[in-house]
Amino acid sequence: MSVPAFAELLEGLVFSPGRNAKIALMRQWFATQGDPDRGIGLAALAGELVFRTAKPAMMRELIAERTDPALFAISYDYVGDLAETIALMWPADVRSNRPPLSLTEVVETLETAPKTALPQIIAGWLDALDPGSRLALIKLVTGGLRVGASARLAKTALADWAKVDVGEIEEVWHGVAPPYRPLFAWLEGQGLRPDPRGLPVFRPLMLAHPLEEKDFAVLHAPDWRAEWKWDGIRVQLTAGPGGARIWSRSGEDVSGAFPDILAAMTFHGVADGELLVVRDGEVAPFSDLQQRLNRKVVTQKMLRDHPAAVRLYDLLFDGEEDLRALPFDIRRARLEAWFARERPERMDLSPLIPFASMEELAEIRAGARAASIEGLMLKRGDSIYSPGRIKGPWWKWKRNPLSVDAVLMYAQRGHGKRSSFYSDYTFGLWRAQGDDMELVPIGKAYSGYTDEELLWLDKWIRNHTTNRFGPVREVERGLVLEVEFDAAQYSNRHKSGVALRFPRIARIRRDKPAEEADRLETLVALIAGSPAAAAG
């Protein structure tokens, strides 16, 4: 595969907002490219191809030798991106008629060429490419490649192309490396399944369906086990002689952000649990955990002020022994025995909640007010650990949502299929301002409404716009929306001082005048642990 073909793929991914379109583009890629190029492309898509061989300063020097400084300055000012300005201004060498540069040649050269030879080599490549390919190449060699698709989506596309379950790919993924020849050979039926033995690999997680009333009605209490549903991040801990990893729900390696947890993973096995920030045995709000996510560098202060912990609820492997085909009750017993034996630091067990009847369980759920608890998890005692979201064996039974009546303030266009609709809504509540009342924004939602409601909202917004800021419209303060959310928390990043968890539009309150929408105090009273909540 050539660099121009790769550049076209990247361009397509960056410009296509839709998941299906991205999958189609990548599937086409796997179907039409040969080894080893398609594997190198896959590595780039999965974020595993990162070079920092060329510094932006080197690229600047190369372009300075070839362009007038004044023209470069005017152009850079207009384009705004250094790599793109260079790619577009680079004088093409029309005499060059060499065969299209292959991605493999680029990767192999970058790995082997002496540093001093790089400027000349890169310049030679740029001479022979079109502007779009030059941009892809510059981004690649300077480590600034933005793919416009997640690693998970790349694997999904690969599975889609090979007609296997994406879980199959996840299970072997961390045991193979670019350019993934054994992986492609296996997917094409020309080789054995790559054996990840020993290496830490991600095992696709078992997920739960939301419990609805009709499902609840048929549940027979003795069949079920209950746990709290913790408001953290689902993780899989994998450790053994081959190393230790912390995987996110989608199989992303998040070990780097949690060195404190990683250090505690001295065991051999695979465990499933909830990542939380815990201080003195108390689970901190989700926003505290957010501080720890996506950090390249974790400071000592961060480790001290936001200590992470994992609340364990399942054991998939004990040593090399695969427990996933065993029923939940047996796995739970194995988990408890394993935990008693290993005693890993920074970890505890998610307790089972005893209950005699479903009615009793409903009361327990209704009584749970702690912010760290989203509701209940129900697991069948005889359920094996099957990856994916299968309806029946596991249910998540969230707490009844909280709600306020808020006033629509701003609307923004959506993306992809919704790009012609004003589908993202910012809403606010009233607050006293001297003798007057003012609206303060409390959050943003882009779900919960039906297609008909979206059409109606879109029309209302277009007819009641008072101001436009690019894709955003400010509207008359005249429409009340009933906003549902799972929890409210204090936040110093919001003007209102409050942040909502999972806000969504529950209803359009056409009947309600805007002046009668809720006040900010009403929302503050809903914050767990707030003085107002205690008083109420």
Next chain:
Amino acid sequence: MPPHPKTWLCVTPAGLFCEPGGFHIDPQRPVDRAVITHGHSDHARPGHERVLATAETLAVMRERMAPGQAGQSQQPLRYGEVLHVNGVRLWLRPAGHVLGSAQVCLEWQGSRAVISGDYKRRPDPTCAPFELECCDVFVTEATFALPVFHHPPAELEIARLLRSVRLFPERTHVIGCYALGKAQRLIALLRQAGWDAPIPLHGALMRLCRLYQELGVDLGELVPATVQGRERFAGAIVLAPPSEIGERWARRLSDPLPCLASGWMRVRQRARQGGVELPLIISDHADWPELLSTCAEVEAGEVWVTHGREDALIHALGMRGIKGRALHLVGMGEEGEEDE
């Protein structure tokens, strides 16, 4: 010694004015006598008394303007035909921009100026190709006068579009393009690439396409995309004004894939505005190398820049020993709508 063109061609509030001839070129406000380079609305304004242009440009103006607004009297002039106006020799050369587009060539006492209007140097199946006319002063546009603008061959962009249509056969590709010139050129390029399916058009594009057909440009079968039949046009390539591709009109199409055909698509950030999913770099203007080579080929000692990015162009011309001058003509290329 012939007089320098600046002594007889000057900038007035209405635009460029030829004093001895007593006429304006592409005036921005109603005047007595106007010579019009082409039909885009920033060049052809309504309300002039007497209008001189190619027959095609006059037809475009009549089609687009309210009755009586396209000039009280209209005088067509063929390419190459010479007219004498108060001692000024006047003739038109094709500018290769859109159907009927012309460079206005003027000669007064042995001194010659060419006002090129908007132009491009690439082949275009819907209009006559640009013809070079040497002169003392060349008046040029500068829409894409930055070294970052290199338009790729239009055929490659069409091939990219057709690859996308093959990859997403169930979706409707909606291409945003301007009603005059770009729409017809796209259709003709699609036909050349072998796309012979009927091409559905947004209502705003239909009249000018019909006019092109009446003037002898073959565009194949065109159908209205405004039908009440709620047809979804899966797998079709549909053309619409740029402002409509992400709008309510496009909703009933089959999972529409918004494309935009414009020279601005060369720059990513420009392309990403407005939700474009497939940017097509197809322009009816000269790109940077073409602007520079044209200014050199006309052998003019001086180049005047009407509108666009004159700073870069004047700097680059200076390095080539050509004197540049920015005219700062108000109203040209500002609307965006006809800008490209």
